[in-house]
Amino acid sequence: MARQSNSYWELEEYSLLGPNTTLYMRARALGCGPEAKDWTVEDLSAWLRRRDLQLADYDNCLNDELATFIRDRLIPIFPATPQEPIREKKKPCVFRRRAIEALEDADHALSFHRFLDLPPELRNRVYELHFEDFPRALKLPAKPPIACTSHFVQQEALPVLYANHEIILPFKMVANRTHGDRWKYEGSSVPSQHKHRNTKSVIETAHTALFLQQMRPEHFQYLRRITIRIPNEESSTLSDEEEEDFQELIIRITLGKAAGSYCVTVVDHDPAFDDDAEWTGSYEDKVKSEVEAVLDKVAARGGMLRLTANDIHSIRPAITRGYEKFNDWVGSTYWPY
Template sequence: MDNTAWEQIFRRRGDSSSMFDRYWCLDKYDNINMSVMKARLQALDGHKTGLPFSRQTLVDYMQRIDRGLLRYDLCETNDLLRFAAARHITIHGYTTNNSKAVTVRRNHAALVNQLQRADDHATFPLTRLPPELRVRVYELYLSESRIMLKAPTQPPLARTCRMLREEVLPTFYFRTTFVVTLQMHTGDARSDGTLLRFDFDSIAFLETMSPQHLSRVRKLHFNIMQATSTRQQRGILAEVVVSLAGDADQRTSIKSTTLPRGLLWKKWVIAGTEKVITRMESRDGRAILKIGDVYAFRSALEVVLH
């Protein structure tokens, strides 16, 4: 997928901030109040977070936990000195031979600030690792993202250099479940005879993904929604997850609470998607996804809705 093409498409749409999945960004906690953050910190670290922290300080602490980093403010000064010595960090602003409480607090604060700054600027020689270890790092890195992504941007690790891009993207597309939204039109079918229509996000994502990347995708999550004039009024009618890597009896899972026909409808859906997968396997020897197959899945879902 060409990220420049993506940005141009969504810039023309005028609401790019809502179109991209910022799955790789740290949570900014914009909609979380301070009391909730303090309660979560207390539950996570076992210490009462009752100090008059500013909102930004609380957000910084929450983000450190999200990153799996140590909260140095909970450590004793002697422990912080050992951390700094082990990492060869020169601490500035530390005063020795003074037992006044204010000096102790300043020393502790100086240690905390400089150790946190060292964390923010820490580097790791990833490219020097053997390839099999690098792939394991990519798997762990990508496992931290959301399980299902809709029209996502590529992970930042894939944009650092050509070597990492060639190694990271296959893992990214293989491990991620991609969400495709289909809008169901009530009444008569559209002029082209179709009842289900890809929404803008899905069609832009699919049409701009390269065949090489699409062939790596192993799982598609189809959301069937009622087409309405506003997003807020839309409701999911059914969810159909197609797995191209699973066993024949587990390749299609369905969740539906509003569509009629119940178990019979589910049976038809499974039969239709299985036919598509069988055609894919007969064509390539295994289920290699192409753009036409996505449309074939759409048609298979459409048949049982008429």
Template sequence: MALNRLLGLKTPSAPHYDKYWGLNTYQNTQRTTLLQDLERKGFTFRADVRKAELVEVQQRLDRGLLHYEDKRITNAQLSSFIQNRQLSKPVASTRKAMISVLLGADEALHFDKFVDLPPELRERIYQFHISSLPERLFCPTQPPITRTCKLFRKEALPIFHRLTTFEFRFYFVNDQYHRGDDISKAVLRPCFQTTQFLNTMRTRDAAPVRLDSILTYVMEGSMRDMLLSSGDVMAWCSLEMDRTLQMVDFDGRSMRRGKDLLAIMKHKYDDLDSSRSREDTFSLDDLYSLREALEVSVFSAYRKFEPR
């Protein structure tokens, strides 16, 4: 488990795959932490401010919106915002009324002519949006913007695949293998979520899916661990466009030597690299070849699962 913590590996929850693009709910953030972060940005609050109010302010900032109740914003500026956005002025030009008008306008914002924009401008918008998502994702669903229509999917998915590091998990498991057994009883198989993602890479009509950056974990665990994407990391490799390769052996297991595993994996990876097309990205076939290289490498470098 020590290596799991070092690598930041967590057992994912179901919403993770389809909610990575949503606003941070700050559910696991303490009220005092939120308050301190906002105060460092110059905001002030009453002493009894509730966490829900702080979350609302932080989420507005995450959306790139102003917190109109910020005391640094004057009434004259609020009035100017209303005028510049051509909004109807409130009957009573009080601060509270002006803030209400601006908040309502923020929530009613919409843009119906995205498809009318030049493709080059749409591409820049896709890049800006996708760059705001987490850089590393474990077998995610497609972002919502790609589910709108075929045109947006065709334009945005390659950018999503280029800017994201995709994480995969493969397990040494079978019906007869249990944690602590001789590794020769096991086979390397993708977890359920990895299998689901690999299936989405199978395309017929569209151009083949290619990924720029992948992070692959070799995991030890039971069949249940494989279904839940939990368990312990045995080794990992990071592959990017420049063909960089890194390995870390699992702490506390009888690896001959970490450098032995790296040398074997490097040799197998060189074979994989020489046999593949000279594309700078990774296809579905490449990922299956990588799985085979990982299986052979770890089999060759591991003796037996037993404490040192």
């Protein structure tokens, strides 16, 4: 779950990857020098982690550049410049070694106590730039680290995240069987002699329900792109990148700020319908109509900015109703008797 949902900000624990050789090969592939062959696991892990955090590589800086960084950041070291004499035996690398160590230590001890002194418009721009590196589609996104610094920053940052990214919510299709005087579809054009009907119900996954429960009520109004994925059985062992090709149903909802401004797209991937465009179109249209009915109620309350968790929950039975209406359509169209 954590890897699927939050990989956009999680850092890899390099110390768990194995011996120095594995870390050394990865560091070399990223541009580290051959001297890293003699580094410890801790040194290699620290170097790789700095790369993940996109921190400066001070080893590639000139001494004068290091001196400028030290001076501008008011970091106390001795000697303070490359030319300043020292009492111990003079070595050209003393300043450089101490400067790099001091700058790297300072990078990991950053404080942002003045961030809230910035104008709100500038803070919002910082959030936008920070979130630009995130994938455009996020599956059940957890709160990113910047939103965990303080309650105030969280209240400002999360709306920016939700407004600018597609939020993926996994649902689940559960098969039911209802006996009675109905038809049965199993990929065959011949009605069953047993006259029973296969139906399906849509439920939220446990992770989706938890995500909706933990999301603050006032943040739902900022959602602009919601994608509901209902996978088939084959998708359970696949990665997020492969998973989209193994969905039984994908529902994309785009919300505008105006009262009735929304767009719903339904894509059916059920292989049972691949050879029948009429069946596929009818299935998609009926599900789309039911989802739009939910959003029409939101519009009647004053617009998409009035979206709530209950509206998201209401989409689940709407999809089920669409599937049931499709069942009724197939039964009355192909086997009316």
